[in-house]
Amino acid sequence: MSAPQETYQMSSHRILRVGLLVLNLIVMLFPPIHLTMASGDMKNALIYFVGSPLILIVSLGILYALDKNTEGAHL
Amino acid sequence: MNILIGYGSVVVFFALIVFVLERTKEQSRSFTEYAVAGRSFGAWFQTMAFLNTWLPGTVFISIAGFYAGGGVIGFYATSYSLLAMLFMFFMAQPVHNWGRQFDLRTQADFVGMRYNSKVVRVVAATIGIVSLFPWLVLGLQSLGLVFSFLSFGSISFVAAVFVGIFVLSIRQIWTVRMGMRGVVISDMVQGIVAYGVGGCIALGFVVWLLSNGHGFDKLPASFAVLPGPGSTQGPLYFMSIVLTGALGAWCWPDIFVRLFTGKSTATIKRSSLQSAPLLFIFMNLLGLMAMLAHSLPEVASAPDRVWFLTASNGGVLILSLAGVAVLAATMGNVNAITSAIGTQVAQDIIHINKPSDTKERDARVVRTAKISIVVVTILAVAGAVATVNVTSGLVKLALTSYQGIVQLAPSLYFGLFWRRGNALGAAMGMIVGFVVAAAFEVTYPTSIPWLGGLTSGVAGMIVNAVIYVAFAYLLPASNAERSRIDALFDSVGADGVPVEVDSGSLGAAARGA
Numbered sequence: 001m002s003a004p005q006e007t008y009q010m011s012s013h014r015i016l017r018v019g020l021l022v023l024n025l026i027v028m029l030f031p032p033i034h035l036t037m038a039s040g041d042m043k044n045a046l047i048y049f050v051g052s053p054l055i056l057i058v059s060l061g062i063l064y065a066l067d068k069n070t071e072g073a074h075l
Numbered sequence: 076m077n078i079l080i081g082y083g084s085v086v087v088f089f090a091l092i093v094f095v096l097e098r099t100k101e102q103s104r105s106f107t108e109y110a111v112a113g114r115s116f117g118a119w120f121q122t123m124a125f126l127n128t129w130l131p132g133t134v135f136i137s138i139a140g141f142y143a144g145g146g147v148i149g150f151y152a153t154s155y156s157l158l159a160m161l162f163m164f165f166m167a168q169p170v171h172n173w174g175r176q177f178d179l180r181t182q183a184d185f186v187g188m189r190y191n192s193k194v195v196r197v198v199a200a201t202i203g204i205v206s207l208f209p210w211l212v213l214g215l216q217s218l219g220l221v222f223s224f225l226s227f228g229s230i231s232f233v234a235a236v237f238v239g240i241f242v243l244s245i246r247q248i249w250t251v252r253m254g255m256r257g258v259v260i261s262d263m264v265q266g267i268v269a270y271g272v273g274g275c276i277a278l279g280f281v282v283w284l285l286s287n288g289h290g291f292d293k294l295p296a297s298f299a300v301l302p303g304p305g306s307t308q309g310p311l312y313f314m315s316i317v318l319t320g321a322l323g324a325w326c327w328p329d330i331f332v333r334l335f336t337g338k339s340t341a342t343i344k345r346s347s348l349q350s351a352p353l354l355f356i357f358m359n360l361l362g363l364m365a366m367l368a369h370s371l372p373e374v375a376s377a378p379d380r381v382w383f384l385t386a387s388n389g390g391v392l393i394l395s396l397a398g399v400a401v402l403a404a405t406m407g408n409v410n411a412i413t414s415a416i417g418t419q420v421a422q423d424i425i426h427i428n429k430p431s432d433t434k435e436r437d438a439r440v441v442r443t444a445k446i447s448i449v450v451v452t453i454l455a456v457a458g459a460v461a462t463v464n465v466t467s468g469l470v471k472l473a474l475t476s477y478q479g480i481v482q483l484a485p486s487l488y489f490g491l492f493w494r495r496g497n498a499l500g501a502a503m504g505m506i507v508g509f510v511v512a513a514a515f516e517v518t519y520p521t522s523i524p525w526l527g528g529l530t531s532g533v534a535g536m537i538v539n540a541v542i543y544v545a546f547a548y549l550l551p552a553s554n555a556e557r558s559r560i561d562a563l564f565d566s567v568g569a570d571g572v573p574v575e576v577d578s579g580s581l582g583a584a585a586r587g588a
Contacts, residue, residue: 040299
């Protein structure tokens, strides 16, 4: 892989890493999401409280795979 | 007969732990070996050590009680725990690399090195120790319920608390002798029993409850509602408790040291990947069981006892295993706390002016750490005995300590990912943030209504972060300090590129010692 290609890949990986962090912070912390999902219907509440951790676990899997490709990564 | 089975299971479990520890026979010679087990553990040991430190016995009591008494709001514990694991992934590289480069052994040591400041190091160590101590006392006391239920009414609750304190005090002998290596090795066995056996019991009771008419339709409508606009707590309350838990996770000295015990950055990242699904499965099983059990009349009137009351339906053996699971989780947490307090007292307070870089000094710090663990255990036993009848007040104090410990967050996280912060901003931010959080905690113990439901810890942390950033811009670092910080950050590899840097070139003063 040429140097510019390598630089491009690293910066796109960095954007993806930060993007996954921000996505999970929004899903877990942004009040309109959890207040809408847990507003009286147990089914919706459970979908949120099972779904949001699953998104995070999949994100960790992606981060780990990215990391293996780039031999270690810092934010 | 029942008490023989109940207490007999505890004896068998205790003997198993001692057998595993005695088989390792490794003695700690250097302080690095004693405090961080020579940075030698693989991903599975790291995973179990993290879980066993992170999920104390009170998960089966207070957190399960939160689900049983309040419904889905109890899931906040799963949300913040998983966010903490995501943070672990991002923190692993700089913390582990700097830890190895400068032979860092504690969290206070770490922030002291980052800001090149003894003041920051002592403030961080003090906040950590003060905030951890109530948890230690609570850990000793929480076994009262275990030994009370396992006695099947043969002894009083107060007597059961004394039995629990005695068992954990004896267990401390191995923590003192073996240091962090003993803690991590026993975490593997304790973790399997606590969350493996505990998770299976919870799964069994979820099935039993669902098939015996205790489904979700029997739960009150309020169980599916989080506090929103117009509620007593306020719409930002849930966000605040999740944020405090997630950011606060790595502010606890006993949790942070997990980033030093792994043998590499990759090991720590792998352990975060492994811990997340295990924690998700265990916590959800426990949460579902506790919520469904709300429709049992005895649980509805005493939600904090949901684990034991539900397990009682399985007979003597299942209740005994449920009790041993709580004991296993508590042991891991108490060992980690005493070990973290002991090493911080020895290295970051008593011997702060004596870098342990010679064999003789190293041996002296190890000796002080061992004595500190013994002293802290004695103080905690005294505290537990003195407050044996005021456990609910202690639970409140322990939960309140979260609002204090999270004041380390701005200096810790900004310090990891931003080059500009300085020692004065870090120290002032921590101190002012702690005072603001304490003042709000006294005035608004649950949440602050005029801030939309923010908790005292989050309000303090906002003030803390503003001070940190303001000092970073108002008091720019000297050229020498800027060069040191640049070299420090460049040594991590800013964008996935590992950089080889001679640690000597970063300056001998970098440890803040």
